[in-house]
Amino acid sequence: MTADWATNVTIVDADLSRTDHQDALVTMLDAYMRDPMEGGEPPSERVKRDLVPGLRSHPACYVFLAYRDDMPVGFSICFLGFSTFNARPLINIHDIFVDSSVRGRGIGAMLLERIEAKARAMNCCGLTLEVREDNRVARGLYRKVGFDRVVVGEQRVPMEFWRKPL
Numbered sequence: 001m002t003a004d005w006a007t008n009v010t011i012v013d014a015d016l017s018r019t020d021h022q023d024a025l026v027t028m029l030d031a032y033m034r035d036p037m038e039g040g041e042p043p044s045e046r047v048k049r050d051l052v053p054g055l056r057s058h059p060a061c062y063v064f065l066a067y068r069d070d071m072p073v074g075f076s077i078c079f080l081g082f083s084t085f086n087a088r089p090l091i092n093i094h095d096i097f098v099d100s101s102v103r104g105r106g107i108g109a110m111l112l113e114r115i116e117a118k119a120r121a122m123n124c125c126g127l128t129l130e131v132r133e134d135n136r137v138a139r140g141l142y143r144k145v146g147f148d149r150v151v152v153g154e155q156r157v158p159m160e161f162w163r164k165p166l
Helices: 003-008 019-034 045-057 107-121 136-144
Strands: 009-013 061-068 071-083 088-098 127-129
Touching: 009 107, 019 045, 019 061, 019 071, 019 088, 045 061, 061 107, 071 107, 088 107, 107 127, 107 136
Parallel strands: 088 127
Antiparallel strands: 009 061, 061 071, 071 088
16 A cells, blocks of 8 residues: 555544435445445345434444545444453454455555454454455455454364344
C-alpha cells in the first residue's frame, strides 16, 4: 500500500442513525452480494429496506465502514458473542468486504485492525469468522493478520458451517 492510499483511506465506526452511513452500507452490501464469490445476485428490495433497521435493533452489532476520499470502498458487520471456555466476550466477523476496484491495497487489513482494536478495548478473548475454502486471497489475508483454523490440542479440527433456514 502506498502512503497516498494510507492517507486517503479511513475506517469509521458506522453510526446507523446517519443517512450517509446507511446509504454507504446498503451500497457496499449490494456490491458484496453481486460479487461472483458471493453468488453474483443483488440484494432484494426487502433486504435493502430491512438491513439498517434490523442492525440498529440488534443489541450487539458493530458496523465499520471504509472510505477512500469520502467514497465507501468496504465494510464489516460484526456481532458480539461470548466464549464460555474463556468466560469473556468475543467478536464474530459476520461480513467483511472490500470493493473489487480497490482490492490489494490493504483496506481489508485496515478493517481487521480496527475490529481487533475494538475487541481489545472490550476485553474480548478473540475474533472469529467463517471463510470459503476456495477464497485463497481472503484466507491469505486472515493468516497474515494472525487468524488460523480451529485447533484443539495439537490437531486442526475440520469444521463445517451448518444452517437451518427458517
